[in-house]
Amino acid sequence: MIGHLYHRLPHDPSDSAGLTAYESTADTRSNWDPAIQHGSPPLALLTRAVEDLAADSGLRVGRLTLDILGAVPVAPVWLRSEVIRPGNRIALMAAEMLAARPDGSRRAVARVTAWLLAPSDTRDAATDRYPPLVEGDAAAVAHAWDGAPGYLETVSWRRQPDDGTAAVAWLTPLVPLVDDEPTTALQRLAMVVDSANGIGAALDPQQFVFMNTDTVVHLHRLPEGSDFGLRTRGSIGPDGIGVTTGEIFDRRGFIGTSAQTLLVQRQR
Template sequence: MSDSYYELIDSADPVGERFAATDLVRSTWSATIQHGAPVSALLVRGLERCEARPDTRLSRVMIDLLGGVPAEGDLWVRSRIERAGRQIELVGAEMLARGPDGEPRAVAKASGWRLKTIDTPTLLQASAPPLRPLREARSRDMKKDWDRNYVHSLDWRWLTKPLSEGPGESWIKPEVDLVNGETMTPLERLFAVADDANGIGTKLDPRKWTFMNTDLVVHIHRLPVGEWIGIRADTNYGPDGIATTIGSLFDETGAVAGIQQSVLVRPMPGR
């Protein structure tokens, strides 16, 4: 396989565009399932390409992970207009994989509000303080800790120490294609790392706890520019094994989006 998350196998498959995943989608929790970030980015690709209109863009994307997305076997993505409109549209996409009966079934879904754009440069404003510049970030060489998986697809540089008090902060750059031979759009690039907010904002030792998010909601007020995406994230923990990650996403000029994730917290088996 090439240095990409996915290979497009058949764009005319009646179920939907058919893909094969590479090793670079594999999760850090288990090599048999996909990390949520490549899944999210491929669903965003489907949303953006669905009856595409150059006078609109996505303003809110919600990803629901319906279970572990298998890292091997056929994958399909299909999209549709859920609610058409001149200024406001709701677009949906879903990823399918073979179930126990061998038939395709949904394993992840996305919905996106797509709004008509106009020129408002004089209104440009973002309340989230910018991240410290990339030159102050440091690599922690996380690739050495895992066999080839999603982490190996990134240049990941930390501004804060993992598991420290307060929000975690990182700059991240995907170093591979989303789909082999395609150039990522700004939103595909954003979603190729947005799901990492949970790991950046966690306060839990991954040797003792699992903390897997079931969803990802991103509100985008501005399209990101450039290769690097910054994340500032923090996680709030309830008393009942449920947590929420809340944060902001950045490019090198400032904030571009807000992000939230629901998180299922469990003791690591054997602990």
């Protein structure tokens, strides 16, 4: 498959807001509804905006939080970014995605906030909570939405055999994020990490909808490469709210954690 998630649109000189515009491709389509985007593409594009904003700061991302503020349409979107809390050692940055309303005005549909921190040499004190995750033979069925078109087709899914404690899958993005522009390892991780909810699903998607409202990623080490292992677990409460938590790995080992809040509803 040769494609990309977003196409960069030329600057519109008549747009006084000065936002960066992108066309969302069909590869961003959600498994829940083909008219809206899966959470991973917006997370990745907003992560890219944060990395661009932080390029000369000397800081690196320690935490990313995606808040999904509304249905993100498979349509043109606009991005803006800002430094909320400047600093030489600690800074808070944000990027926001907007989409058009029917009347042509724009509404915010997703926001990423990121804590960035100043790196220093702590190699002599470095520890990992978990040993490296080793990829084995993939299970026959990659996920519960096997065959669904859109975003799920842009990722190589290698679900590992179920050990009865947590669901594990290795994922690799198959397409660039924006046109044929380079994609960083952090952006590649963002292109798959929102899928933790689907990997660790505690419910049958034929009977329930369980959509996440957010994705929070903490990274004690920056990711490397293109292959990422997610070991995830879903917990469902008695009142229609759930949580999925996970551990994130690259080929070198454990790099961080993820957490997502879920709205759970029965399929009608």
